[in-house]
Amino acid sequence: MRVSSAVMTHPVRLEQARDLAARLRLDGLALDPDPDGPPSALRTALVAWAAADARASHHLVVQDDVSAPPELTALVGRAADRFPDEALVFYTNWHARNGGAARLAALAGATWVRAVPDEFTPSLAVCLPVGTAEEFRRFADGSTERHDDELFSVFFRARGRMSLIAVPNVVEHIGTSSINGHAAQGIRLAVCPMDAADAAPLLERGRVLEEPGWIPYMRYGEGYVRLVGQERAADGGRGHHRWRDALPATGLAEEAVREAVVDAMPKELAADVAHRFGWAFAEELWIHCLLLGRQAAGAARRLGDGPGGPPADALARMREAAVATAGPAGLPPERRPEAGPDEVRLMAAFAWTAVSEGERLPQE
Structure with missing residues (x-):
C-alpha cells in the first residue's frame, strides 16, 4: 500500500501546520481556499482530499491541531494494508458516542470498533482508499454543510458502511480553540491515548468489534x-x-x-x-x-x-x-x-x- 497525505489548515495556524507536516513527514498542506469567508472545515477538507496522489492506494488527511508520533504514516499504512477497503479513523473524542464505543471495545479486548451511524465521524486523522476519497469529494462538492465530520457520516450511511475506529489513539487533539466553532466543548482529548510502540501490535493483530450493542x-x-x-x-x-x-x-x-x-x-x-x-x-x-x-x-x-x-x-x-x-x-x-x-x-x-x-x- 502507498499512502499519500495532507494537513488541512487555515492561515492562522500555518506555522503549526508546517511544523506538523515536517515532523510527521507528510506530503503537504491543504490551505483553506477562502480564509476570510465563514468558518468551514468542509471547504478545506475538499482541498485536502483532492490532494490524493494518483499513484497512491490510500490518502491520509490530518487536521492541524493534533500531535502524533513520527511513526504515524507507517502505522496508517499497515492498517490500510490490513483493511484495504475501509475508511479508517485514528482519533476519537473522549466524550462522544463513538468515544463510548471505543472505550467499551477497549474493555472487551477489541482494538477496532465500527462507528455508530447517528453521530459525526471524528475527522482529525482519517485515511480513505483513494477511490473513496474521490467519491466523498464529489459527494460533498456544493454541499451547504460546513462540518466535514457531519458530512462524512451522511456519506458513509448512504454507502451502508460506517468507518472503522482505531481504539488505541496515537493521534491527540491539542488546544481548546476551534476555527469551526467547537471551543465551547472545552478540553477535547482522545478516548484511549497510547504510544506507538503499544498501538502498533494492537492495530495490526487486534480484533474488530462490529456491533457493541447499546x-x-x-x-x-x-x-x-x-x-x-x-x-x-x-x-x-x-x-x-x-x-x-x-x-x-x-x-x-x-x-x-x-x-x-x-x-x-x-x-x-x-x-x-x-x-x-x-x-x-x-x-x-x-x-x-x-x-x-x-x-x-x-x-x-x-x-x-x-x-x-x-x-x-x-x-x-x-x-x-x-x-x-x-x-x-x-x-x-x-x-x-x-x-x-x-x-x-x-x-x-x-x-x-x-x-x-x-x-x-x-x-x-
Missing part, C-alpha cells in the same frame, strides 16, 4: 445510553437518552443498578470524588462505568479468544488508558481543567470498581 457514554456530567437502532428514529438518532430512560430497552432493571450502587460503590472513594466534583457527578460516573463494564463483558464473550492476538500487556494498558479518560471526559467542559493527575487517578480507581461490578451483572 453503548453507555457520558456528556456534561450525566450518563446516557446509545440504543441499538437509534439511528432509525425520526430525528436520525441524534437525541440523547438518559440511562434511566434507556434501561427498559437494555434488559437491565433500575432496581439491579440501584442495588449495585448501595452494595458495591466504595463509600470512601465516592466521597473523595464527590468532594472534588459533587455527589451527583460521582454517582453518575459510577453508574456509567457499571453499565460500561456490563456491556464490555458481554462483548468480550461474543468476541471470544482469537489466536495470534496482540501482547496481553499492551491490551491491559489499552484498557487502563480507556478507563483513565472516563472521569475527565464525563465532567462538564468548564470543570475539566480541574482534573489534574491526582484527580484523574482518583476517578480511574473509582471507575474500575464500577467496571468490575458491572462485569458481574447478568447478561440478556
